Amino acid sequence: MSITFDNVKISQGSFTLEANFTIDPGHKVALLGPSGGGKSTLLSAIAGFKSIDHGRILFGGADITEMAPAARPVALLFQDHNLFPHLTAEQNIALGIRPNLRLNAQEWETVAQAISRVGLDGLGAKTPAELSGGQQQRIALARCLLREKPLLCLDEPFAALGPALKHEMLDLVGEIVDATNASMLMVTHQPEDAIYIADQTVLVADGVAMAPMNTQNLMADPPAVLAQYLGR
Ligand SMILES: Nc1ncnc2c1ncn2[C@@H]1O[C@H](COP(=O)(O)OP(=O)(O)OP(=O)(O)O)[C@@H](O)[C@H]1O
Numbered sequence: 385m386s387i388t389f390d391n392v393k394i395s396q397g398s399f400t401l402e403a404n405f406t407i408d409p410g411h412k413v414a415l416l417g418p419s420g421g422g423k424s425t426l427l428s429a430i431a432g433f434k435s436i437d438h439g440r441i442l443f444g445g446a447d448i449t450e451m452a453p454a455a456r457p458v459a460l461l462f463q464d465h466n467l468f469p470h471l472t473a474e475q476n477i478a479l480g481i482r483p484n485l486r487l488n489a490q491e492w493e494t495v496a497q498a499i500s501r502v503g504l505d506g507l508g509a510k511t512p513a514e515l516s517g518g519q520q521q522r523i524a525l526a527r528c529l530l531r532e533k534p535l536l537c538l539d540e541p542f543a544a545l546g547p548a549l550k551h552e553m554l555d556l557v558g559e560i561v562d563a564t565n566a567s568m569l570m571v572t573h574q575p576e577d578a579i580y581i582a583d584q585t586v587l588v589a590d591g592v593a594m595a596p597m598n599t600q601n602l603m604a605d606p607p608a609v610l611a612q613y614l615g616r
Pocket residue numbers: 396397398399417418419420421422423424425426588
């Protein structure tokens with residue numbers, strides 16, 4: 385579904401971010417730009433954790449500006465702090481279905497399928513401390529996925545992972561997004577990650593989130609602010 389920022393203005397102290405564009409349905413989009421540019425702020429506004437001062441955010445044409453975070457069509461994955469340390473992997477995933485963890489047999493089966501989907505069969509009873517960083521992120525991703533939200537927002541989700549594992553995770557996200565017909569927005573500091581997974585890129589710099597551009601074209605001929613960021 386499309387995502388529209390209709391004359392959106394978000395302020396945070398002396399910082400202001402503007403966004404006025406539409407992302408067409410079916411794209412995987414990277415949010416790229418200098419530190420402090422407003423990438424996380426934009427994701428927080430979409431997820432409903434940051435209110436906007438002006439304008440509207442539409443998803444598939446429906447105004448979600450005033451919706452509570454849990455009611456939004458959005459699942460959000462952060463770089464870390466995604467899991468509760470005292471709960472097992474499967475309990476952490478189950479939270480995505482029912483925060484009180486009182487799931488019926490069919491819902492536990494859904495949890496088991498989600499564990500399988502992220503390639504972690506047999507590890508459901510482990511706590512986060514017993515899992516590697518990559519495995520922990522897979523658990524967090526599994527919880528995001530079983531909420532079946534049509535928009536997956538990722539805030540530097542795999543920054544702590546090595547290159548091989550990161551590519552594996554990006555492949556997994558890409559596959560799942562394609563299979564479920566979802567849309568994806570991913571904040572990254574790595575241009576190569578944007579090229580790897582995102583067909584479009586939104587450049588966020590100088591208080592403006594710009595309309596999405598084809599990632600390959602953008603990298604081949606970057607505007608000054610991006611060239612500077614890339615160190616070219
Ligand atoms: N709670 C806050 N109060 C006031 N200003 C804030 C607050 N949080 C962030 N900011 C400011 O908002 C701006 C945008 O921050 P944001 O975290 O969205 O940037 P970012 O592009 O995600 O940065 P990074 O790449 O470093 O994570 C920054 O200039 C920051 O100083």
